[in-house]
Amino acid sequence: MGEKYLTLSELNIEGQFLGFLGKKVGKYKHLQLAIPAGNIKIKIPKYLRSSLISSLVPGEQIRIDAISKLNPRNQLKLQPYQIQAIGFCPLDNPPPPPQAKIMVCQKSGCLKRGAKALLSDLEKTLGDRGLSDKVTIEHTGCQKRCTSAPNCALILGKQQYKKVHPQAIASLLEHHLST
Structure with missing residues (x-):
């Protein structure tokens, strides 16, 4: 050393x-x-x-x-x-990490075009369907798609969905987490 x-x-x-x-x-x-x-x-x-x-x-x-x-x-x-x-000595069964992640852009361009409303709508929809504990919502920086703001991306395992409506996200999550 x-x-x-x-x-x-x-x-x-x-x-x-x-x-x-x-x-x-x-x-x-x-x-x-x-x-x-x-x-x-x-x-x-x-x-x-x-x-x-x-x-x-x-x-x-x-x-x-x-x-x-x-x-x-x-x-x-x-x-x-x-x-x-x-x-x-076997490990205690740690809780499995969430299988799904939703990334929502929080930069000024997306915020001005409705990212806050999108985020609250997502949280409400996931809460209504009981999926909020199975998904992590991540606040990100610029996703380099400012022309289609507000931006959010859904990642399910190795699949990535972009520009998806909150109701469709909930349906995709239910389908993915049931299998």
Whole structure:
């Protein structure tokens, strides 16, 4: 980690492995660990990455042997040198993420042309049909379709629908979520 880091101590951390984190799929640099104090993110050394990605399963109990170091900004850094599985404890069933997402443009052009009314109409329609808990409504920036404002896009899995009426969105959602 460099000579500017002050080595504090060696430590062992045991916790439940939650998963890998990284910007690209398959190129994970960090792992997430659940410990009694909360969740922590630990950077995996390069020499351990390939073996860990193929062997660790979310929900597994793991032990991390690491060296704690203090950087010049007085931030604690963990440098693991050994990570091993010590048992398996199934993860609590986390709530499944919403399968559908509605993105509504909130830029000034769309707002002037009725984005607020569209948003309230969407929320009312979804609430009437009992779909509001199965869908996330995301406020976005410009969707680059200003000529057809107000813009909203419905994403169902890998399908994307644009410029759809709120009643049609509710029907599409009911059809998608029933299958």
